[in-house]
Amino acid sequence: MSISIFEVEKPLLSLAPMAGLTHAAFRELVALYGGCNLYFTEMLNVRAVVFQNPRKDPYLICGEREHPLFAQLVGRDPELFARAVKRLEGFFSFEGYDLNFGCARGAIQRYGWGAALLGEPELCVEIVLAVKENTSRPVSVKLRSPDHHRENLLSLTEKLLQAGVSFVTLHPRAPKDGFKRPARWEEIRWLKEAFPELPVIGNGDVFSPQEARKLLSECGCEGVMIGRAALLRPWIFRDTARFLDEGVIPVAPPPVEAPERLARLIEKYLPEELREKRFELWLFWYLQNFRYGVHYFGLIKKEKGLAAKLALLKKLLKEERLDPYPARPYLLR
Ligand SMILES: Cc1cc2nc3c(=O)[nH]c(=O)nc-3n(C[C@H](O)[C@H](O)[C@H](O)COP(=O)(O)O)c2cc1C
Incomplete structure (x- = not known):
């Protein structure tokens, strides 16, 4: 299924969802520096979305310039995902929903959320279907590598694709890797080779416009997502776009x-x-x-x-x- 954000010839540049950090103010800062082509909220706990007043939830504050903006949802119970999306549809106009099947933080995995779901492909599919039943907007997933085994990554992705996801972001580290081991970009290429029709955003260890270009060319993916380097340089998307177009990196703003x-x-x-x-x-x-x-x-x-x-x-x-x-x-x- 193709969606409009990928229907441009240039690679898609995306700001990674980061809990406590990619709130409306930070997303707008990125936008003011030239912006990226796709923003995500921090992960939103589906239970909180269902049971709290969305108008008073600081995680749901949206800015003026951050488009397209996907709400990223985390949880485990398909029914809660369904109810959360129904609720969000009534109050906000997110351009899509992203399902967090990748967060490897201890507490998140202990609840059986995020990366803990990588070992339960059938439940992942149920969640995707539950969300899709409640929205006509695109639904994407953010994955880690389940265990660096090609067959496991491809079989999970195949199921998700059949369930109707519009695109996949892959951070190719396994849940137990933490940030200590480097991201294995070749796994992003595995996805592209196996599913040429599926738009893929590659993520992990991109710390410069040059590395963004390298990831895109090595993996053949449609987009690159940047997390930590965007916290250090919120203007990295402007620099990357310019570097990809003209091979030039603009002058950095003054540090303050x-x-x-x-x-x-x-x-x-x-x-x-x-x-x-x-x-x-x-x-x-x-x-x-x-x-x-x-x-x-x-x-x-x-x-x-x-x-x-x-x-x-x-x-x-x-x-x-x-x-x-x-x-x-x-x-x-
Ligand atoms: C402080 C922090 C918070 C994060 N929170 C989330 C989150 O809420 N949802 C998610 O899918 N990933 C989260 N991540 C993972 C990032 O989205 C991204 O996949 C990871 O940092 C790798 O990209 P990078 O090498 O460009 O930083 C977080 C990462 C960091 C460092």
């Missing part, structure tokens, strides 16, 4: 610009009680652009309030400059 912009957007979109925490969560990543970032982060954590944190940040980053790509974080979380 992104934090100033994000602080303003956080004030615009997020409720008071979340603002400082969300800003700090992002700074943990952004400051890894700089050699003394961990030290800066420690100092900023001690400041109370968004304004005080920003004021100190301005001082600390005044003499800093951004190195050329790759924008690779040196800490894992």
Whole structure:
């Protein structure tokens, strides 16, 4: 099934869903820097969507510029997925729904959600069908490699394709790999070779426009999704698009610009009680652009309030400059 976001000749560039980080304010920051072609919300717990007031849920706040935006759902019970989508259809106009069959965090897997579902293909299919019954919008899945065995990846994908998914994003690490082992891009190619008609977005360890181009050409996939490097450089999509078109990487903005912009957007979109925490969560990543970032982060954590944190940040980053790509974080979380 083809969907319009893939009906352009250029590769699709997508911002990865990242819990606590890709809220409306951050997505808008990415959009202001030139944007990408596909955004996802942070993962939304289907139970919370069903039982909380969607109008008061901070995870469901949407911005003005982030299109197309897919809601990413996480859970286990097909009926709750169905009810969640029905609810979201009544309140919002997400352009599609993405099903999280890839999050490998301990707590998520202990509930049997995310990557824990990779070992239960029949349940994955039931979830896809339950969602599709309640929406006419595209439904996609975000997968990890089940176990690096080609047959298992292809057999799961085949079932999902038959159930009607519109596209697949693959982060080719197995659930037990964490971030320690490199993403195995050849597994993205396995998918493309086996299912030429299925649009595939490749994800994992893209830290520069050059690596985005390499992944696209090695894997033959339609798109590339970038996560951590977009936290370090929210303008990486603009740079990648320009690099793919013209082989040129634009000049980076001054280091204080992104934090100033994000602080303003956080004030615009997020409720008071979340603002400082969300800003700090992002700074943990952004400051890894700089050699003394961990030290800066420690100092900023001690400041109370968004304004005080920003004021100190301005001082600390005044003499800093951004190195050329790759924008690779040196800490894992
Ligand atoms: C802090 C953090 C939060 C994440 N949260 C989610 C999430 O909510 N849903 C999801 O599907 N993946 C999540 N991921 C995985 C990313 O979407 C992505 O697959 C992974 O970071 C690999 O891409 P990268 O190498 O470009 O960072 C998260 C990753 C990080 C680092």
